Amino acid sequence: MLDLRWVRDNIDVVQEALEKRAAKVDLSRFKELDSERRTLIVKVEHLKNERNVVSGEIAKLKKAGAPADDKIEAMRTLGDDIKELDERLADIEDELNRLMMDIPNIPHESVPVGEDETCNPEIRTWGEQPKFDFEPKPHWDLGLDLGVLDFERAAKITRARFVLYWDLAARLERALLNLMLDLHTGTHGYTEVFPPILVNDTSLTGTGQLPKFADDLFKIEDDNLYLIPTAEVPVTNIHRDEIFAGDDLPRHYCAYTPCFRREAGAYGKDTRGLIRHHQFNKVELVKFVHPETSYDELEKLTANAEAVLRALNIHYRVISLCTGDIGFSAAKTYDIEVWLPGFGGYKEISSCSNFEDFQARRANIRFREHPKAKPQFVHTLNGSGLAIGRTVAAVFENYQQADGTILIPEALKPYMGGAERIVAKKF
RNA sequence: GGAGAGAUGGCCGAGUCGGUCGAAGGCGCUCGCCUGCUAAGCGAGUAGGGGGUUAUAAACUCCCUCGAGGGUUCGAAUCCCUCUCUCUCCGCCA
Numbered sequence: 001m002l003d004l005r006w007v008r009d010n011i012d013v014v015q016e017a018l019e020k021r022a023a024k025v026d027l028s029r030f031k032e033l034d035s036e037r038r039t040l041i042v043k044v045e046h047l048k049n050e051r052n053v054v055s056g057e058i059a060k061l062k063k064a065g066a067p068a069d070d071k072i073e074a075m076r077t078l079g080d081d082i083k084e085l086d087e088r089l090a091d092i093e094d095e096l097n098r099l100m101m102d103i104p105n106i107p108h109e110s111v112p113v114g115e116d117e118t119c120n121p122e123i124r125t126w127g128e129q130p131k132f133d134f135e136p137k138p139h140w141d142l143g144l145d146l147g148v149l150d151f152e153r154a155a156k157i158t159r160a161r162f163v164l165y166w167d168l169a170a171r172l173e174r175a176l177l178n179l180m181l182d183l184h185t186g187t188h189g190y191t192e193v194f195p196p197i198l199v200n201d202t203s204l205t206g207t208g209q210l211p212k213f214a215d216d217l218f219k220i221e222d223d224n225l226y227l228i229p230t231a232e233v234p235v236t237n238i239h240r241d242e243i244f245a246g247d248d249l250p251r252h253y254c255a256y257t258p259c260f261r262r263e264a265g266a267y268g269k270d271t272r273g274l275i276r277h278h279q280f281n282k283v284e285l286v287k288f289v290h291p292e293t294s295y296d297e298l299e300k301l302t303a304n305a306e307a308v309l310r311a312l313n314i315h316y317r318v319i320s321l322c323t324g325d326i327g328f329s330a331a332k333t334y335d336i337e338v339w340l341p342g343f344g345g346y347k348e349i350s351s352c353s354n355f356e357d358f359q360a361r362r363a364n365i366r367f368r369e370h371p372k373a374k375p376q377f378v379h380t381l382n383g384s385g386l387a388i389g390r391t392v393a394a395v396f397e398n399y400q401q402a403d404g405t406i407l408i409p410e411a412l413k414p415y416m417g418g419a420e421r422i423v424a425k426k427f
Numbered sequence: 428g429g430a431g432a433g434a435u436g437g438c439c440g441a442g443u444c445g446g447u448c449g450a451a452g453g454c455g456c457u458c459g460c461c462u463g464c465u466a467a468g469c470g471a472g473u474a475g476g477g478g479g480u481u482a483u484a485a486a487c488u489c490c491c492u493c494g495a496g497g498g499u500u501c502g503a504a505u506c507c508c509u510c511u512c513u514c515u516c517c518g519c520c521a
Binding site: 051064 | 435446447456457458472473475477478484489490491500501502
């Protein structure tokens with residue numbers, strides 16, 4: 001959410017940003033509601049002041065044993081007026097609030113202007129596409145041939161877009177998440193947390209998934225709880241309604257969690273393999289930082305996520321999302337796209353964003369520069385470090401051999417219980 | 428799931444029959460004074476949000492907030508209702 005006063009004073013900036021994002025929000029309605037709200041506040045507060053003053057007088061009279069009936073009678077009608085104005089004010093604030101909730105974040109000035117994902121510029125690449133003297137297979141064929149990725153049984157147990165891993169594929173998933181957590185907690189200095197994966201609607205509103213994106217979430221109706229679509233939600237909400245002391249910042253957290261997404265708008269997209277599932281594991285990086293440092297922190301966070309692919313020695317590129325492709329809450333986003341030789345293209349494996357104070361304002365996460373200073377909003381950032389299912393896919397495709405087996409990358413060997421490669425087996 | 432108790436400022440804790448309570452007292456913290464050092468002592472300050480005025484400064488002023496939301500009342504931290512959370516006991520359970 002943006003700051004109400006800031007929007008009021010910078011309505012043209014907001015309008016321009018909305019156009020760049022191709023977002024539809026009615027700012028003329030905003031102007032109406034905002035000015036009506038302020039007029040009403042002045043009126044009703046004036047009346048409330050009178051009520052408070054006269055109530056004090058009534059108290060005095062009663063104590064002195066004097067009659068106060070005429071004042072009480074006058075206050076009765078005043079009370080009705082206040083009630084009516086308060087109700088109108090509440091209606092206006094509701095509508096204004098809904099409107100504010102629908103306004104996406106303002107992209108940072110460094111974000112490239114563009115209509116859609118075809119306009120995202122490449123920032124850098126690392127490594128090279130591996131050369132094969134055979135036709136590399138996509139990971140789903142590799143997994144099926146080796147017997148370790150069982151989509152059929154997963155569909156039986158649950159439904160499509162779920163997977164059952166067998167044996168060394170299951171082990172590989174666990175190896176990867178351990179490698180990632182060890183790297184981020186060790187070398188990169190993040191604090192590991194393990195949060196709840198069912199959350200309430202306040203948490204989802206804080207990070208921006210609600211109210212706008214309810215369709216993307218799995219909901220437990222009976223308890224009014226949701227399965228998290230990303231660890232960003234519980235981890236960012238750790239500090240909801242809290243005020244940091246200035247020297248408590250920055251905070252760097254990493255968390256492994258399963259993630260659940262309904263993928264409501266994605267029918268027919270990435271239907272094969274591990275790319276787009278309803279349930280997947282992810283290691284997430286989340287930062288709470290001083291506003292002045294947040295863009296430096298975004299560069300570092302992205303580099304920390306990249307470090308996983310470097311450790312695995314897998315080629316990738318980093319792109320900067322343009323104004324038309326950037327997420328609702330983000331001010332700037334880098335996507336890391338991993339090379340999948342069998343699939344024959346790059347695929348997003350991490351999305352690293354600076355939300356500036358957009359989430360912090362919704363979730364009310366603040367800090368004090370000095371003990372006596374007014375609280376101000378922190379900046380929040382997060383990024384995948386990495387999506388684990390897609391990393392499994394990347395390992396499969398990049399480390400496949402002519403005989404259909406998959407070599408275990410050097411960095412994963414300590415985690416694989418002595419296994420050197422994944423070979424075909426029937427389960 | 429059943430029965431009961433509770434939720435007040437950074438923390439602890441008072442709040443009488445609803446009446447000047449945003450809230451006694453203590454601790455902590457900040458600033459100043461004092462004292463060879465330390466400790467102690469003295470004085471002052473110490474919630475958040477939203478309006479008005481203003482330069483989106485300082486200062487001043489008003490309104491709201493005593494878990495959340497609603498109600499009763501001229502007036503609610505105090506009374507009533509709903510919800511959430513915490514604690515105790517019973518049941519169930521990895």
